Amino acid sequence: MSKDHKNKMWGGRFSTAPADVMLAFNASLDFDKRLWQQDIAGSLAHGAMLAKCGIITKKQGASIARGLKQIQKEIAAGKFVFKKELEDIHMNIESRLHEIIGADAGRLHTARSRNDQVATDFRLYLRDGIDALSAHIQALALVLAKKAQTHASDIMPGFTHLQIAQPITYGHYLLAYVEMFSRDMARLSDARARLNESPLGAAALAGTAFAIDRKQTAKALGFSHPMANSIDAVSSRDFAIETLSAASICATHLSRLAEEIVIFASPAYGFLTLPDAFSTGSSIMPQKRNPDAAELIRAKSGRIIGALTGLLVVMKGLPLAYSKDMQEDKEGVFDALDNLELSLTACTGMMASIAPNTDIMHKAASAGFATATDLADWLVREIGMPFREAHHITGALVALAEKQGTTLSDIDLTAMQQIDLRITKDVYSVLDVKKSVASRQSLGGTAPKLVKRAAQQWIKKLS
Ligand code: ARG
Numbered sequence: 174m175s176k177d178h179k180n181k182m183w184g185g186r187f188s189t190a191p192a193d194v195m196l197a198f199n200a201s202l203d204f205d206k207r208l209w210q211q212d213i214a215g216s217l218a219h220g221a222m223l224a225k226c227g228i229i230t231k232k233q234g235a236s237i238a239r240g241l242k243q244i245q246k247e248i249a250a251g252k253f254v255f256k257k258e259l260e261d262i263h264m265n266i267e268s269r270l271h272e273i274i275g276a277d278a279g280r281l282h283t284a285r286s287r288n289d290q291v292a293t294d295f296r297l298y299l300r301d302g303i304d305a306l307s308a309h310i311q312a313l314a315l316v317l318a319k320k321a322q323t324h325a326s327d328i329m330p331g332f333t334h335l336q337i338a339q340p341i342t343y344g345h346y347l348l349a350y351v352e353m354f355s356r357d358m359a360r361l362s363d364a365r366a367r368l369n370e371s372p373l374g375a376a377a378l379a380g381t382a383f384a385i386d387r388k389q390t391a392k393a394l395g396f397s398h399p400m401a402n403s404i405d406a407v408s409s410r411d412f413a414i415e416t417l418s419a420a421s422i423c424a425t426h427l428s429r430l431a432e433e434i435v436i437f438a439s440p441a442y443g444f445l446t447l448p449d450a451f452s453t454g455s456s457i458m459p460q461k462r463n464p465d466a467a468e469l470i471r472a473k474s475g476r477i478i479g480a481l482t483g484l485l486v487v488m489k490g491l492p493l494a495y496s497k498d499m500q501e502d503k504e505g506v507f508d509a510l511d512n513l514e515l516s517l518t519a520c521t522g523m524m525a526s527i528a529p530n531t532d533i534m535h536k537a538a539s540a541g542f543a544t545a546t547d548l549a550d551w552l553v554r555e556i557g558m559p560f561r562e563a564h565h566i567t568g569a570l571v572a573l574a575e576k577q578g579t580t581l582s583d584i585d586l587t588a589m590q591q592i593d594l595r596i597t598k599d600v601y602s603v604l605d606v607k608k609s610v611a612s613r614q615s616l617g618g619t620a621p622k623l624v625k626r627a628a629q630q631w632i633k634k635l636s
Contacts, residue, residue: 180258180259180260180264182259182260182264182267182268196257196258197257199260199497200257200258200260200261201260201261201262201500201503202255202256202257202259202260202261202262202265203257204503204504204507205261205262205263205291205294205503206255206262207298207507208262208291208294208295208298208503209248209262209266210245211293211294211295211297211298212262212263212266212290212294213241213244213245213266214297214394215290215293215294215297215373215390215394216237216241216266216267216281216290217238217241217242217393218373218389218390218393218394219281219284219285219373219374219390220234220237220238220241220281221234221238221389221393222385222386222389222390222393223280223281223283223284223385225386225389226383226384226385226386226389228283228284228383228384228385229277229280229283233277233280236274236277237270237274237277237278237280237281239274240270240273240274240278241266241270243273244266244269244270244273247269253265253269256268261287261291262294263287263290263291263294264287267281267282283383284374284376284381284383284385285373285374285376285381286375286376286377286378286407288375288376288377288378288407288494288495289372289373289374289375289376289377289403289406289407290373292372292375292406292407292409293371293372293373293394295412295413295502295503295506296368296369296370296371296372296396296412297394299365299368299412299413299416299506300365300368300369300395302416302510303361303362303364303365303368303416304365305510305514306361306420306423306510306513306514306517307358307361307362309514309517309518309521310354310357310358310361310423310517311358311635312517312521313354313517313520313521313524314350314351314354314355314358314631314635315631315632315635315636316521316524316525317347317348317350317351317354317524318347318348318351318628318631318632318635319628319632320343320344320347320524320525321343321344321345321347321348321351321624321627321628321631322344322625322628322629322632323344324342324343324344324347324529324531325342325344325345325621325624325625325628326342326344326610326621326624326625327342327343327344327529327531327534327535328340328341328342328343328531328534328535328538328606328607328610329341329342329343329346329444329529329534329535329537329538330534330537330538330541330543331346331543331619335436336541337537337538337540337541337542337543338543339543339544339546339547339609340538340539340543340544340606340609340610340619341538341610341619342610342619342621342624343529343531343534344621344624344625344628345619345624348624348627348628348631350426350430351631351635353426354423354426355631357419357422357423357426360418360419360422360423361416361419361420361423363419364412364415364416364418364419366397367412367415368412368415368416369395369396369397370391370396370397370398370399370400371387371390371391371394371396371398371399371400372400372406372407373387373390373391373394373399374387374390374399374403375400375403375404375406375407376403377407377494377495378403378404378407378408378493378494378495379403379404380403387399404493404494407494407495408491408493408494408495410484410488410499410502411488413484413502413506414481414484414485414488416506416510417477417480417481417484417505417506417509418481420477420480420481420509420510420513421474421477421478421480421481421509423513423517424473424474424477424478424513424516425474425478427470427471427473427474427513427516427517427520428470428471428472428473428474430470430520430524431467431468431470431471431520432467432471434447434464434467434523434527435464435467435468435471438462438464438467438527442533442537443530443533444529444530444533444534444537445527445528445529445530446527446528446530447462447464447466447467447523447527448523448526448527448528450522450526451464451465451466451467451519451522451523451526451527452464452465452466453465466519466520466522466523467523469516469519470516470519470520470523473512473513473515473516476508476509476512477509477512477513479505480505480506480508480509481505481509483501483505484501484502484505484506487499487501487502488502535606538606539580539606540580542571542574542575542580542581543606543609544581544582544603544604544605544606544609545567545570545571545581546567547603547604547608547609547612548567548570548581548600548603548604549563549564549566549567550563550603551599551600551603552566552567552593552596555597555599555600556593556595556596566592566593569592570584570589570592573588573592580604581604582601582604582605586598
């Protein structure tokens with residue numbers, strides 16, 4: 174970079190150009206380039222408002238609009254020459270406008286600062302980003318709900334502490350994630366509603382002496398209203414933090430699901446078979462089918478949570494109003510949104526084509542004393558025992574089955590009666606996993622008829 178190239182956007186009071194390292198360090202163009210559409214939209218709205226309010230002439234307004242539209246075409250066609258020495262996307266576009274329409278380009282920045290400009294662009298970008306993410310989450314939830322309908326009565330073991338706990342249905346298990354993902358959509362939609370207000374016209378921080386119409390620009394850009402406080406408008410990034418927070422929670426849900434896919438698809442479990450399209454082989458061990466997609470989904474949560482933490486730390490302790498620290502708000506957000514979108518797409522594909530091995534899951538549910546609670550409940554219901562005593566007796570029966578190397582339903586009645594004389598042959602009716610799940614009809618329970626109904630409701634809602 175030649176030293177006599179002072180920045181033509183702000184070089185007036187400077188006698189030399191920035192050091193090369195300063196240029197490189199200061200420039201955000203490489204990553205804020207992607208805000209070009211939002212930046213042009215913001216400028217079109219601002220320019221039109223300036224003309225409408227008589228701050229610039231109609232003619233000047235029209236020529237600014239024409240120039241901006243030409244730039245739009247140039248960037249879309251890949252013909253725009255980005256210049257790093259102009260720091261960021263805002264000054265690249267304004268500088269090009271100058272080349273196209275001449276001196277009137279300089280009027281566009283009347284009653285505006287890059288501080289309200291960048292806040293506007295970023296909010297517009299996140300608004301679209303949230304809409305895209307929501308659509309991806311919805312697609313995933315729909316796939317899960319449809320699978321849940323298909324597998325509403327297929328039995329698998331439910332776990333606590335990753336120990337077999339009680340039988341559940343695979344459909345019920347999948348719907349648990351549908352609930353989580355639907356709350357993720359709701360959180361994003363809350364964040365969207367809160368971020369959809371316009372900072373434009375706050376100018377540097379104090380507002381402006383020009384008689385601008387902030388309601389007009391807010392409306393033109395689809396914001397619900399102008400932000401009420403000009404200092405807040407340029408200082409706040411809680412909208413980005415909130416979006417990252419919702420994204421992080423969603424990534425955490427994806428990561429838990431992915432972790433379970435890794436476990437359930439491992440040969441030791443064998444509950445699920447991963448489709449070829451979402452597994453990889455090993456270059457040395459021919460028997461391997463690695464769940465790489467699930468592992469990457471599990472891992473991506475790291476960088477998304479990292480982006481949230483990063484931005485919280487950047488903003489913590491930052492004095493009002495704008496500081497250049499805030500330029501560090503973008504890369505993490507872009508990366509987090511890109512990767513969450515990728516994870517969601519991969520997860521949707523993987524879950525749509527994953528095959529449950531229902532026999533193996535059913536057997537595993539029967540093998541792990543999963544109906545011990547049903548047995549204890551039976552003792553309470555039929556014999557009138559206090560639950561604690563029933564728990565104790567059931568524990569003794571489980572120990573016996575363990576010793577004999579059998580399941581609960583394989584213990585014969587005489588052996589059971591040696592532990593408690595009051596037990597009758599009716600007890601066998603609750604030891605079957607199918608009966609167990611069918612009996613769990615309390616609201617939100619795993620009974621297949623409830624799962625079927627819930628799956629149908631979700632499919633309707635998500636379609
Ligand atoms: N590139 C800057 C950013 O992303 C734009 C705002 C610059 N404002 C300023 N006062 N230097 O934050």
